[in-house]
Amino acid sequence: MNHYKIITAEQFRKNAFELIGKDWMLITAGNEEKANTMTASWGGLGVMYGKNVAFVVIRPQRYTKEFIDRESTFSLCFFDKDYRKTLNYLGTVSGRTENKIEKSGLTLAYYNGTPYFDEANYALICKKLFKQPLNLEGLLDERLVKTWYPNGDIHTLYIAEITEILRIRHNPVL
Numbered sequence: 389m390n391h392y393k394i395i396t397a398e399q400f401r402k403n404a405f406e407l408i409g410k411d412w413m414l415i416t417a418g419n420e421e422k423a424n425t426m427t428a429s430w431g432g433l434g435v436m437y438g439k440n441v442a443f444v445v446i447r448p449q450r451y452t453k454e455f456i457d458r459e460s461t462f463s464l465c466f467f468d469k470d471y472r473k474t475l476n477y478l479g480t481v482s483g484r485t486e487n488k489i490e491k492s493g494l495t496l497a498y499y500n501g502t503p504y505f506d507e508a509n510y511a512l513i514c515k516k517l518f519k520q521p522l523n524l525e526g527l528l529d530e531r532l533v534k535t536w537y538p539n540g541d542i543h544t545l546y547i548a549e550i551t552e553i554l555r556i557r558h559n560p561v562l
């Protein structure tokens with residue numbers, strides 16, 4: 389079991405463009421009985437309603453969406469580059485068809501009931517504040533509609549308060 393330290397948003401000195409867009413993240417939700425996770429490379433970190441927030445967008449067919457909708461919280465986990473293959477697997481196979489968390493070899497851990505992964509470097513614990521399917525009438529560039537929504541599987545946007553940032557320490561000195 390690894391140890392974590394709760395750090396402040398000011399101590400979280402990471403570039404969100406790299407962290408999310410290039411290195412990817414796992415979005416994980418559920419409870420101690422059953423949880424699911426999926427890889428995401430779209431989203432953001434920012435400020436809203438006077439709170440530090442995360443934005444994520446989830447397509448309707450994702451199994452993880454059922455867990456996010458059921459629970460009031462979820463986590464965003466960020467990993468070393470060594471986990472790229474694992475993140476690719478978790479982003480191409482659905483938890484509906486395989487027990488992919490078990491197969492991935494990652495270890496589920498819980499922070500006040502919110503699932504995250506022990507192997508991550510950081511886990512952001514997120515509490516849902518807002519949820520709404522994107523309205524395609526609001527997409528100002530028609531090409532984006534054609535490129536990203538040829539099947540009409542429109543993302544739902546979630547805005548969530550980042551209630552805790554866990555800095556996970558691996559192999560702490562014995």
Ligand SMILES: Cc1cc2nc3c(=O)[nH]c(=O)nc-3n(C[C@H](O)[C@H](O)[C@H](O)COP(=O)(O)O)c2cc1C
Pocket residue numbers: 412424425426427428429430431445446447449450451452453475476478479480481482483484
């Ligand atoms: C690099 C990468 C980024 C992804 N980003 C997103 C995303 O932002 N939103 C989304 O809905 N799906 C995204 N996906 C797709 C899901 O991770 C994928 O469909 C996954 O298998 C869903 O698993 P689930 O059905 O168990 O939830 C991404 C996949 C990869 C590989």
